[in-house]
Amino acid sequence: MRLKLVIFDVDGTLVDSQGLIVEAMNLAFEGEGLTPPSRADTLSIVGLSLDVAMFKLMPEADSDLRARLVDGYKQGYMMRRTETGVAQSSPFFAGAREVLERLRAQDDVLLGVATGKSRRGLDKLIEGHGLGGFFETTQVADNHPSKPHPSMITTALAETGVVARDAVMIGDTSYDMEMAAAAGVAAIGVGWGYHETTALSAAHCVAEDFAALEGALAQVWENAS
The missing domain is CATH 3.40.50.1000 (HAD superfamily/HAD-like)
Structure with missing residues (x-):
């Protein structure tokens, strides 16, 4: 066969999962005192690995800041997913x-x-x-x-x-x-x-x-x- x-x-x-992704990205940027990217910009990087995605969103940032943004995104994502559950958030x-x-x-x-x-x-x-x-x-x-x-x-x-x-x-x-x-x-x-x-x-x-x-x-x- x-x-x-x-x-x-x-x-x-x-x-x-766009609502969850956008909210987690907003939390990551706000946690660093930065203006979050637009919804369209955040959705444009969906599918990329997070380090590559963050470089695309913030090419001018240093590597330490981008690493913190990646961590902030992960934490925000897990927190919101836990609060709402998988079936509702995705x-x-x-x-x-x-x-x-x-x-x-x-x-x-x-x-x-x-x-x-x-x-x-x-x-x-x-x-x-x-x-x-x-x-x-x-x-x-x-x-x-x-x-x-x-x-x-x-x-x-x-x-x-x-x-x-x-x-x-x-x-x-x-x-x-x-x-x-x-x-x-x-x-x-x-x-x-x-x-x-x-x-x-x-x-x-x-x-x-x-x-x-x-x-x-x-x-x-x-x-x-």
């Missing part, structure tokens, strides 16, 4: 869980994650949404260079034994699409996330909602066969 691998980004793709997008369940039920499909989250953050999300056992491979920022470096995808392929032509990356940012291109796998952009669809130029196609996602996957695999 020819196995297929579907790799999902998390924030902005499976779950809508709810599924409409149709996300149902699509995960249908894909998981297919014998020839494996599921994976490639996210800018930490291992701790991803584990909390999986636990909070009852997704234990859904993903065969989970790649996080702790172990890889930041997106769009292809390391997360190439490691996912190695762990599952799936060849690049049978893998698809699904994400909402240009970083996801560029990572997929660098790894030589197909990419499907999503129209409900944090980057404008015009930024997803490296995608093979863009699904406007989860109802369209399975059709987009079928089309990508048909083209690859």
